Amino acid sequence: MSRREAPPGAEAPGLDVRLAGRRGGFALDAAFTAPARGVTALFGPSGSGKTSLLRSIAGLVRLAGRVVAGGEVWQEGERFVPPHRRAVGYVFQEASLFAHLTVEANLVYGARRTEGGVDAGLRREVVALLSLAPLLSRSTADLSGGERQRVAIGRAILSRPRLMLMDEPLSGLDHLAKNEILPFLERLGSSLDLPILYVSHDLAEIERLADRIVVVEDGRIRAAGGLNAALTDVGLGFVRDPRAAAVLPARVTAYAAEDGLSELDLCGQSLFVEGIGAAEIGIERRVRIAASDVSLARAPLGPSTILNALRVEIVAIEPGTGAADLAILLALEGAADFTFVAKVTRRSAGRLELAVGDRLFAQIKSVSLATSPMPRSR
Numbered sequence: 001m002s003r004r005e006a007p008p009g010a011e012a013p014g015l016d017v018r019l020a021g022r023r024g025g026f027a028l029d030a031a032f033t034a035p036a037r038g039v040t041a042l043f044g045p046s047g048s049g050k051t052s053l054l055r056s057i058a059g060l061v062r063l064a065g066r067v068v069a070g071g072e073v074w075q076e077g078e079r080f081v082p083p084h085r086r087a088v089g090y091v092f093q094e095a096s097l098f099a100h101l102t103v104e105a106n107l108v109y110g111a112r113r114t115e116g117g118v119d120a121g122l123r124r125e126v127v128a129l130l131s132l133a134p135l136l137s138r139s140t141a142d143l144s145g146g147e148r149q150r151v152a153i154g155r156a157i158l159s160r161p162r163l164m165l166m167d168e169p170l171s172g173l174d175h176l177a178k179n180e181i182l183p184f185l186e187r188l189g190s191s192l193d194l195p196i197l198y199v200s201h202d203l204a205e206i207e208r209l210a211d212r213i214v215v216v217e218d219g220r221i222r223a224a225g226g227l228n229a230a231l232t233d234v235g236l237g238f239v240r241d242p243r244a245a246a247v248l249p250a251r252v253t254a255y256a257a258e259d260g261l262s263e264l265d266l267c268g269q270s271l272f273v274e275g276i277g278a279a280e281i282g283i284e285r286r287v288r289i290a291a292s293d294v295s296l297a298r299a300p301l302g303p304s305t306i307l308n309a310l311r312v313e314i315v316a317i318e319p320g321t322g323a324a325d326l327a328i329l330l331a332l333e334g335a336a337d338f339t340f341v342a343k344v345t346r347r348s349a350g351r352l353e354l355a356v357g358d359r360l361f362a363q364i365k366s367v368s369l370a371t372s373p374m375p376r377s378r
């Protein structure tokens with residue numbers, strides 16, 4: 001398989017897709033790129049073509065176009081590398097493990113068939129990354145749903161793919177199992193040196209895992225780019241969702257052991273958050289700010305239990321979810337790219353006579369802020 005060199009000064013995308021064709025009555029016409037590492041979410045309504053797109057990238061469905069992954073041309077013009085020759089780690093909704101083999105044998109199954117066999121160092125890393133050591137000698141028959149998915153993900157990584165395709169890997173799991181496996185998926189995004197395409201219906205999952213998003217609608221790409229730019233793009237409509245949120249990068253600058261609060265630098269302003277230890281000082285994390293947890297004030301905080309008051313400017317005022325609320329799009333003072341949303345009632349907005357361009361204080365309770373590790377594609 002041919003390797004392509006990136007032009008000088010430009011980092012080649014980890015995945016370059018341009019595919020078009022029909023599946024029965026359904027037309028797909030999609031072009032997007034994903035960076036060489038990090039999680040790119042494919043998001044869209046049921047039936048919009050996300051799975052068809054993944055299957056076409058893997059070569060399981062043949063559409064016309066071009067697919068280049070990790071520098072290898074898998075499809076272009078007449079060239080079509082068959083699916084078994086594409087180094088894809090594919091993780092499905094349901095982990096299909098071999099029932100007659102142990103976890104260990106399942107893990108190395110795919111790797112045995114690759115050139116060079118099982119990479120012992122990578123095997124150790126995967127076992128540590130996914131905390132699989134206690135499971136290795138177990139039969140797969142009595143694993144929980146979350147454990148099965150961890151084994152399936154480990155097996156996919158051990159096959160040394162150039163690309164991971166994950167098709168709603170959490171959708172078959174209950175709430176508890178989802179929460180158990182999400183931290184492992186967060187680590188994947190920051191540990192693996194390959195693009196991960198992650199299909200999900202669940203925006204909350206995407207907010208924790210992805211740093212880029214491709215919005216699929218009716219077989220076409222509606223938008224593609226950075227996660228927060230999409231979440232706060234008023235044209236895409238996420239800001240009107242009742243659970244609207246923004247995800248911004250912030251660096252941990254201090255940790256107070258006496259009360260367990262960490263201080264983060266959010267583009268020059270301080271944010272206090274719980275749940276991050278001293279070990280993370282100096283490290284960048286992503287902070288999720290839910291629109292319903294943000295209130296607005298004209299003046300700096302007086303005596304209040306709220307610790308965070310960010311200086312912001314109103315960028316747009318949009319209709320909210322219902323008749324009584326508005327979505328106020330805000331940018332951090334001096335940082336037009338650092339946008340987030342406040343959901344307020346029309347009554348409050350009227351009382352404060354809010355207007356685009358106003359400079360205000362956005363108040364956010366520390367206990368409502370959640371942070372997660374930063375993927376490495378930035």
Ligand SMILES: Nc1ncnc2c1ncn2[C@@H]1O[C@H](COP(=O)(O)OP(=O)(O)OP(=O)(O)O)[C@@H](O)[C@H]1O
Pocket residue numbers: 023024025026044045046047048049050051052053201
């Ligand atoms: N083999 C096929 N023949 C004909 N139509 C197909 C075929 N496979 C998929 N489709 C149609 O293509 C459309 C997109 O399906 P696809 O499974 O890719 O959507 P999706 O976005 O992944 O949906 P979901 O989120 O529900 O899994 C659907 O209308 C589906 O019925």
